[in-house]
Each structure stands twice: as C-alpha cells, then as structure tokens.
Amino acid sequence: DTAVSQTPKYLVTQMGNDKSIKCEQNLGHDTMYWYKQDSKKFLKIMFSYNNKELIINETVPNRFSPKSPDKAHLNLHINSLELGDSAVYFCASSQDGTTGREQFFGPGTRLTVL
C-alpha cells in the first residue's frame, strides 16, 4: 500500500484557474507538509499541519490554502493560478512535528500553468 499518495500526478491548466491537489497518508502520522520544487529543483517548505492546526506558513501567497479534513489528509487549494506556480508539489508526512523525524514524501504533482 502506498504510504503517502497524491492526486493528480499531472495537472495542466490555464492561468487564472483554481485547482486543488489532494494528499492522503495511511501511516497514522500526526504532521503533514506541502513542499514546492521549482524548475531549478530547489525543494522548499510551504506549509506544515499538525493535528489539523497550521504550524508553519512560510511566505507563500495567500492564493495557496491548505485544507485538512482530518489528520490523514492535507489538500492544497490554489486560486488564480499564475505562470510562476508551475512546479512539482510534494506532500509529506512525519510521525510528529519534532526535529529528527523522517519525513515520507508522496510521488509529487507536476503542475503546469499555461
């Protein structure tokens, strides 16, 4: 069984559209994350959720909003998509939010904004 899964795997859309990416983990972890990997392969934290509370919200535009219906899911909703949003978005989870914990990543969602 896949530990961290994301849908869709590929997403191609027009500028200005609103889209969502779904993430689910079946590891029973308390903390989930969203990362963005840009065209230069630089992987950067966007959000962290622990027990449905937002812990870290790095300086990402407020067009990006994480939504967590329960601790196994952390979806990413993006409003008014822009060309610069094109990237690979990875969801991850860890047992808890403490330092030292391994983070398990989903397979990524490759978003292309035209």
Next chain:
Amino acid sequence: RKEVEQDPGPFNVPEGATVAFNCTYSNSASQSFFWYRQDCRKEPKLLMSVYSSGNEDGRFTAQLNRASQYISLLIRDSKLSDSATYLCVVSLTHPQAGTALIFGKGTTLSVSS
C-alpha cells in the same frame, strides 16, 4: 547566503569509485541533519540521518561537524544504482513548535560502467 549549500554537480564517476559530497549550513540553531536521495522525477527519500559521532550504513558514511556547520557524505564502491541527486537537509524548529526541513539544491551523481 543560502541556508544549505552543497557542492555543485554533476559528479560523473566510474563504478567502484569513492565519491564525497560536502554541505554547509548557515543556521547554528539547526538541530537535526539528514541526507535524502531523489531519483529523476521521483520523490525524495531518506538515505540516512547524520550524527555528530559520524555514522555508517553499508557503503555510505555521513559526518557532521557542528562547529564548522559542515556535513559530508562518502559513498564507497559506487554502483550504477547510486546514480541520483543527493540532498543535504537540516531540520529547524519554528518558534510555534513546528519543524521544517530545509533542503540544499542537491548534488547529482552519475555512475557509469
């Protein structure tokens, strides 16, 4: 200065070679240290944690020098399957008690026969 800096790649080595990657980090408050591996168009996966005493996992040896804020990874007897991007990662605790992983840009290794 970037938070985590790594050797620029790519490293192209023959099978059986020994290769070393270096990494420095800027935040002395960094608490935990890792090497992750990312294959082409795949997700990052933990290769190994890095401890001050140094640690070894088969052909892989990781070292941490907190005073110099320096991390290294040594791969002995390289295999074709070692070809990947190696990401140096540090962990910082956010003031609101969350933890973020800060990734380096990665060093690409290509092992050829």
